[in-house]
Amino acid sequence: MDTGRLQKSISRVFPNKTSAIVAELFLLFFLGVIAVVIHSKLRIPMHLPGKQGLIFIALVVAGKGLSRFPYAASLICAGSTSLILTNLFGFSDPFMAVNFILLGGIMDIMFKLSEGIHNRIFSGAIAGASWMAVPLFKLITSSLFLLPMNSFSTGIAYPFITYFLFGLAGGLLGSGLLSLFVGKESR
Numbered sequence: 001m002d003t004g005r006l007q008k009s010i011s012r013v014f015p016n017k018t019s020a021i022v023a024e025l026f027l028l029f030f031l032g033v034i035a036v037v038i039h040s041k042l043r044i045p046m047h048l049p050g051k052q053g054l055i056f057i058a059l060v061v062a063g064k065g066l067s068r069f070p071y072a073a074s075l076i077c078a079g080s081t082s083l084i085l086t087n088l089f090g091f092s093d094p095f096m097a098v099n100f101i102l103l104g105g106i107m108d109i110m111f112k113l114s115e116g117i118h119n120r121i122f123s124g125a126i127a128g129a130s131w132m133a134v135p136l137f138k139l140i141t142s143s144l145f146l147l148p149m150n151s152f153s154t155g156i157a158y159p160f161i162t163y164f165l166f167g168l169a170g171g172l173l174g175s176g177l178l179s180l181f182v183g184k185e186s187r
Contacts, residue, residue: 021030028072031063032079050163053131057170060107061127064098065178066084077104095141098135127171128164135159
C-alpha cells in the first residue's frame with residue numbers, strides 16, 4: 001500500500017500547484033471586492049480627500065505581502081474595479097475604475113523597482129506615493145475633459161498631501177499587520 005501520495009496530499013491544503021494558484025488568484029480578486037464594499041459602507045462626508053486609502057491601501061499592501069505573485073496589487077485592484085463597474089454602490093466618479101487599475105499597476109511597479117528593500121516605512125512611502133496617483137489622474141482628467149472634481153475645491157496641493165498621508169498610514173498599517181500576524185515584512 002502506497003501511503004506516500006496520501007500523506008503528501010493531506011499535508012497541504014491544496015494537493016496540486018494549479019489549484020493553489022487559482023485559489024490565490026481568487027482570494028486576491030475577492031480582497032479587492034471586499035475593499036470596495038468597505039469603501040462604500042464608510043462613505044462619510046468629512047472633506048478629507050483620500051481618507052478611504054487608509055483601509056483600502058492597508059488591504060492592498062497586506063494582500064500583496066501575503067501573495068507570491070509580483071502583480072498582486074493589480075489583481076486586488078482588478079477585483080475592486082470589477083465591482084465598481086457594476087455600479088451597485090452608486091459611486092459618482094466616472095473614472096474611479098481607472099484610478100484603481102492605475103493604483104495597482106503603479107504599486108506593483110514601485111515594489112518591483114525597490115525589490116530587496118523590506119522595510120515597513122519604505123513600504124508605507126510606496127503606498128502613499130501610489131495612492132497619490134489618484135488625485136494626479138483626477139487632475140489630468142478634470143483638466144482635459146473640464147469636469148469639476150470636488151477633491152480640488154480646497155486647492156491642488158491639499159488633495160495630494162492628504163492622499164499621500166492616508167496612503168502612507170494605510171501602507172504602514174498593512175505592513176504592520178502583516179508582520180504582526182504572519183511575521184513577514186511587506187515587499
